[in-house]
Amino acid sequence: MSSSRNRPGLRRTARVLGLASTGLGVAMLRDPRGVARLAGVDDSATALSVIPLVGARELVHALPLLAGRPGWAWTRVAGDAVDLSAMGLALSSRGGERGRRLRNATAAVAGLAALDLLTAVRSRRAGSRGPARDLLPSSAPWKGAVDVSSATTVGKDPQEVYDHWRDFSRLPEFMAHVREVRTRDGGTRSHWVAEAPGRRTVEWDAEVVEDSPGERIRWRSLPGAGIENAGSVEFRPAPGNRGTEVRVRLAYAQPGGRLGKVVAGMFGESPEQQVRDDLTRFKQVLETGQVVRSEATPEGLRAGRLAAQRPAAARS
Amino acid sequence: MRATQWMGKKHIEVNEVPDPQILNDRDAIVKVTSTAICGSDLHLYDGFIPTMRSGDILGHEFMGEVVEVGRGVGNLRVGDRVVVPFPIACGSCNSCRQGLFSVCENSNPNARIAEKVMGHSPCGIFGYSHMMGGYPGGQAEYARVPFADVGPLVVDDDLTDEQLLFLTDVFPTGYMGADNCDISPGDVVAVWGAGAVGQFAVASAKLLGAERVVAIDRFDYRLDKAREAGATDVLNYEDVDVLDALQELTAGRGPDAAIDCVGMEAHHPSTAIHAYDRAKQAAMLETERPHALREAILAVKNGGTVSIVGVYGGLMDKFPIGSLMNRSLTVKTGQAHVQRYLKPLYERIRNGEIDPSFVVSHTLPLEQAPQAYRMFRDKEDRSNKVVLKP
Numbered sequence: 251m252s253s254s255r256n257r258p259g260l261r262r263t264a265r266v267l268g269l270a271s272t273g274l275g276v277a278m279l280r281d282p283r284g285v286a287r288l289a290g291v292d293d294s295a296t297a298l299s300v301i302p303l304v305g306a307r308e309l310v311h312a313l314p315l316l317a318g319r320p321g322w323a324w325t326r327v328a329g330d331a332v333d334l335s336a337m338g339l340a341l342s343s344r345g346g347e348r349g350r351r352l353r354n355a356t357a358a359v360a361g362l363a364a365l366d367l368l369t370a371v372r373s374r375r376a377g378s379r380g381p382a383r384d385l386l387p388s389s390a391p392w393k394g395a396v397d398v399s400s401a402t403t404v405g406k407d408p409q410e411v412y413d414h415w416r417d418f419s420r421l422p423e424f425m426a427h428v429r430e431v432r433t434r435d436g437g438t439r440s441h442w443v444a445e446a447p448g449r450r451t452v453e454w455d456a457e458v459v460e461d462s463p464g465e466r467i468r469w470r471s472l473p474g475a476g477i478e479n480a481g482s483v484e485f486r487p488a489p490g491n492r493g494t495e496v497r498v499r500l501a502y503a504q505p506g507g508r509l510g511k512v513v514a515g516m517f518g519e520s521p522e523q524q525v526r527d528d529l530t531r532f533k534q535v536l537e538t539g540q541v542v543r544s545e546a547t548p549e550g551l552r553a554g555r556l557a558a559q560r561p562a563a564a565r566s
Numbered sequence: 567m568r569a570t571q572w573m574g575k576k577h578i579e580v581n582e583v584p585d586p587q588i589l590n591d592r593d594a595i596v597k598v599t600s601t602a603i604c605g606s607d608l609h610l611y612d613g614f615i616p617t618m619r620s621g622d623i624l625g626h627e628f629m630g631e632v633v634e635v636g637r638g639v640g641n642l643r644v645g646d647r648v649v650v651p652f653p654i655a656c657g658s659c660n661s662c663r664q665g666l667f668s669v670c671e672n673s674n675p676n677a678r679i680a681e682k683v684m685g686h687s688p689c690g691i692f693g694y695s696h697m698m699g700g701y702p703g704g705q706a707e708y709a710r711v712p713f714a715d716v717g718p719l720v721v722d723d724d725l726t727d728e729q730l731l732f733l734t735d736v737f738p739t740g741y742m743g744a745d746n747c748d749i750s751p752g753d754v755v756a757v758w759g760a761g762a763v764g765q766f767a768v769a770s771a772k773l774l775g776a777e778r779v780v781a782i783d784r785f786d787y788r789l790d791k792a793r794e795a796g797a798t799d800v801l802n803y804e805d806v807d808v809l810d811a812l813q814e815l816t817a818g819r820g821p822d823a824a825i826d827c828v829g830m831e832a833h834h835p836s837t838a839i840h841a842y843d844r845a846k847q848a849a850m851l852e853t854e855r856p857h858a859l860r861e862a863i864l865a866v867k868n869g870g871t872v873s874i875v876g877v878y879g880g881l882m883d884k885f886p887i888g889s890l891m892n893r894s895l896t897v898k899t900g901q902a903h904v905q906r907y908l909k910p911l912y913e914r915i916r917n918g919e920i921d922p923s924f925v926v927s928h929t930l931p932l933e934q935a936p937q938a939y940r941m942f943r944d945k946e947d948r949s950n951k952v953v954l955k956p
Contacts, residue, residue, distance in 0.1 A: 405660050492660055527678075534672045538656040539638065540590045542712070544690065546619075546700025547675040548589065559676075561621030562693065562702045563569065564710070566584040 261318035263369050267326060268315030270362065271308040278305025290351030291340055304333070323370035330363035396521045397501040402529040404536050405493035408485040409464040414536055415483055416467060424531035424541060426552055427524060440469075444477070452476035478503045496532070500525055527551055568956065569706035570935040572622045575613030578936040583623065586702065586710035591638030594714030596648060600727035601628035601705045601932075603952045604735055605761050606877045608943050609830060610695065614853065615879055617679055617697040626652035626692040627734040628704025629727060632718075639715045648718035649912075650711055651904035652735045654690040654701060657716035668901035673713065674699045683880060688901060705935060707956045719908045722916075728923035728953065729915055732762070736951075737911055737922050739875050739902040740766025740827065746873035746898035747823035749774045754816050756780040756865060757797075758858040759827035759876060760788040762925045762951045765795040767825045767875070769920055772796035780815065782808055782858075784833060787948040794924055804835050812865050820867035828858035829876025846883055853880035863889050874899035925951040932956040 278285050282301040283292065291297040307329055314322040337356045344352055404411050414420065418431040418440050429451065430443045438458045446452045454475030460468040460482075470480035479502030486495045500521075530551055534542050541550040546559045569583045586595055604627050609615050629649040632642050642648065654674075655667035662670050670689035674680060677687035679697045690712075693703015702709065711718060721730050740763045747755055755771040757764050760783035771779045772795075780799045781792035789800040801811050812821055834840040834857040843855040862872055863886045872895055890897070914920055927950035930938050938952045 403660070405658065405663070523678075530677065533659075534656075537658045538592070538672050538713070540592065542656075542672055542675050542690075543589050544675050544700040544712075545586070545589075545702050545710070546622075546696055551675045551677060559619065559696055559700055561571075561619045561623075562696065562700045563571070563621055563623045564584045564586045564702065 260320045260369065260372055263365070264315045264318050264320040264323065267323060267362075267366060267369060268312050268317075271312035271315060271326065275305045275308030275312060278302060278308065288351065289337075289355040290344060290348040290353075293348065294340070297340075300336075304329075320369050320372065323366045326366040327363065327370050330359060330366055333359055334363065396503075397499070398522045398525050399497065399499045400522070400526045400529050401495060401497040402533050403488050403493055403495055404533050406536050408487055408494045411494045411496060411536060412464045412467070412485045415485075415532075416461075416463075424535050425528045426531070426549070439472075446477070454479070496529065498525055498529060567707035568932060569623045569702070570625060570932065570954075571620075572610060572618055572624050573620050576611060578611065578624070578939050580933050580935050583706075586708050588634060588636045589710065590712060591636040592713050592715055593636040594632050594639055594642055594711045594718070595634040596628070596630045596650060596704075596709050596711055596718070597633045598628045598630040598704050598707060598709055598956050599647075600630070600731050601625050601954050601956065602731055602734075602736075603627075603705070603935075603938060603942050603954070605763065606694075606829070607939070609877060609879070611939050611943060612831065614830060614847070615695050615697075616683075617676075617695045619696060622693065622695075622700075623702035623706055624693045625703030625705030625709075626694055627731060627736070628692075628709060629721075629731050629734060630704075630709075632714075633708070635714065641715050642718065642720070646718075646720045647723060648720055649730050649733045649908070650692075650704065650709070651717045651719075651733075651738075651908060652691055652694075653717075653901060653904055654692065654699065654712050655716055655905055656713050657905075662716075662905075665903055665906045666900075667903045667905040676700055691901070705932065705954060707932075717905055719912060721912065725915065726923065728926050728929075729921055730912075731953065732766070732922040732925065732951075733904075733908060733911055733915075735902065735904065736762040736925070737766045738904045738907040739763050740768075741770040741907055741911060742900070742902045743767040743825040743827060743873045743875040744770035744774050744776075745907075746875075747771070747774075747825065747871050749776050749823065751775060752777045753822040754778045754780065754819075755823045755825065756782065756812060756821040756862070757792070757825045757827060758782045758862050759829075760785070760792040760797075760800070761827065763875060764788075764825075764827035765791050765925055765950075766922070767827050768792050768797045769795040771825075773914070773919065778815075780812065780821065784835075785945060788950060791925065791950055808861055809865055816867070820865055820870065822867055823871040823873060824862035824866040826859050826862050826872070826874045826876045830854040830856070830878050832857040832859075843883070852883040854878050854882040856882045856885070860884065860886055863895065866895060869894045869896075871896045871898060873897075875902065877901075926953055928952045930954055 278301045282298055285301055286292040286297050311322045311325040341352055418433050421431050422428045427445045431440050433440045440456050442456060443451055443453050454477055455472040456469050457472055458469050466484045468482040471478050481500040484497045488495045531541050543550050545564050546562045567585050568580055571579050571581050573579050607624060610618060632644055632646040632648055635642050653668040655662050655670035656672040659671040668689050673690040674687045676696050676699055680687035690699030690701055692701050744767050753776050755776045757767045760781045768779050768781050778798040781789055781797040782801045782803055783789050784802055784804045792800055801808055832855050846852045847855055866872055932954045935954055941947055942949045942952050
């Protein structure tokens with residue numbers, strides 16, 4: 251169960267910034283005078299003592315950035331702020347050729363600072379984006395959107411597991427919050443009715459956007475859905491005849507946005523748990539032909555109900 | 567129907583409750599003719615197993631007559647006499663197909679609780695807390711048996727309940743304890759705990775060809791039972807130093823294998839050491855009182871096997887990992903995979919190789935379950951195994 255953090259583009263940008271830091275840091279430590287001349291501050295004694303320190307700072311965050319960790323762009327942002335204020339001060343007392351060189355250097359630093367800030371901010375958002383979410387229509391209100399994934403291993407062939415899932419009308423048997431799924435157009439379009447927090451129901455139409463028998467199904471809601479969502483399920487042979495690895499990704503904008511998520515979480519029905527519990531029941535249905543129940547859990551496995559269990563005894 | 571309910575720590579009641587109903591196609595309802603109190607039921611009684619709820623029906627050792635079957639049960643008929651394994655197992659997941667029935671991947675509908683404590687969930691068990699599924703137990707007039715097409719074994723009428731009842735748990739558990747030791751000719755096997763499981767471990771080690779079997783306990787009447795089961799030597803740990811005695815007995819080698827049939831509520835002859843672990847247990851700093859297991863690890867020979875079938879619940883303190891690692895020991899453990907052993911052990915009973923009824927010390931009506939639990943816990947009246955008749 252995890253949000254997707256695979257963002258090759260962001261890692262690449264982090265490496266570019268890391269290279270910039272390395273180049274700058276090495277130059278500042280080896281030839282502070284040359285750097286001072288280039289930046290138009292070669293008339294200041296303070297600059298000559300500060301430049302090697304700035305160079306050392308650059309080498310500190312160069313390493314993690316080169317390793318592709320975009321979060322370290324924040325330390326570059328902080329450094330940029332210091333550098334730009336110092337350069338702003340210096341600009342006020344310089345004109346002529348020195349002033350021109352200083353203006354160019356300041357513009358270059360400001361440009362890099364913008365890239366630093368963008369990278370740093372994107373690194374914070376990276377956790378909430380993934381391939382499933384990329385399927386969502388761009389018009390959706392994406393504040394508070396949820397992107398979850400889960401996996402299980404089912405002891406049956408990929409084709410059999412795929413076939414069971416592909417018959418959408420059978421999904422409510424193991425998806426606890428889905429009441430009904432009706433299919434039409436030969437199964438490419440479907441109508442869904444599901445429970446929502448607060449005893450409400452939500453309905454939507456969905457379409458299959460990719461259907462590779464025995465391998466993968468991807469779907470997304472159609473415009474006008476009460477709950478915009480998209481998802482994918484992959485079926486891969488598990489090694490050594492262990493059956494099929496089933497991996498589900500699901501993204502949706504929750505009713506009530508962030509608030510709805512918090513309230514739902516209070517009842518133990520976090521989206522992660524829902525998907526995980528659904529997959530566990532899916533495994534039960536395929537392997538045993540039923541959702542497994544005890545007298546304490548007549549509705550079957552449901553993490554949100556653990557606290558409200560009945561005693562292990564039959565009810566009249 | 568009448569059923570034994572856990573109402574709180576050290577509080578058992580027999581009450582009128584609704585009859586069980588078929589919940590799934592693969593269920594059967596069994597009218598219980600005999601049920602036993604297990605040593606591991608005492609962990610529930612003493613309040614050491616978390617996630618019990620007031621009103622839970624106890625009991626995981628029971629047998630009886632099939633009175634109703636679900637549509638998906640093709641192998642049982644109403645009127646069949648069956649013994650019911652204590653682990654609930656689906657028979658079709660990867661674990662079950664490997665014979666690891668007690669770690670069935672599908673039978674615990676409360677897997678999420680067990681996962682928090684143990685990482686992954688074991689199977690569901692009758693009458694053994696909500697963490698293990700929230701299934702009512704069989705110390706009652708009737709019980710619902712899930713996956714009835716996989717677990718129960720139909721047995722002949724010419725054997726008594728007392729000869730067959732222990733196939734549900736203690737005989738296979740003791741047998742698996744011995745089976746785990748890969749016994750070869752000349753082996754000396756030491757068994758900690760001479761309750762019913764320990765007695766069956768002793769008998770099984772002999773059946774599997776051990777040269778000598780040493781039983782260790784603090785109650786002489788139980789050590790006598792162990793001798794009856796085939797122990798060649800017995801040690802009362804309140805009278806002798808067990809490690810010294812085992813060194814002496816094996817001329818310094820140590821036993822080839824050690825079987826822990828004690829589990830989480832062990833006792834220690836030193837009051838100070840017992841008090842230390844008892845206090846930590848009471849303060850929830852550890853769930854176990856692992857004196858027997860610590861001693862078993864230290865006692866076994868270099869390269870020997872430690873087989874654990876006594877029940878543990880969570881975390882223990884001062885585990886002798888250095889001895890285990892440096893001396894190339896092997897640990898084998900698990901709740902018994904009863905379904906794997908049921909038929910072969912039934913055959914051994916049929917052939918007269920063993921008569922498990924020797925463990926029974928008391929047979930009482932179900933109504934006396936509260937007194938029976940107290941007596942069994944306090945080891946009163948030489949209680950060894952209590953059978954209840956609904």
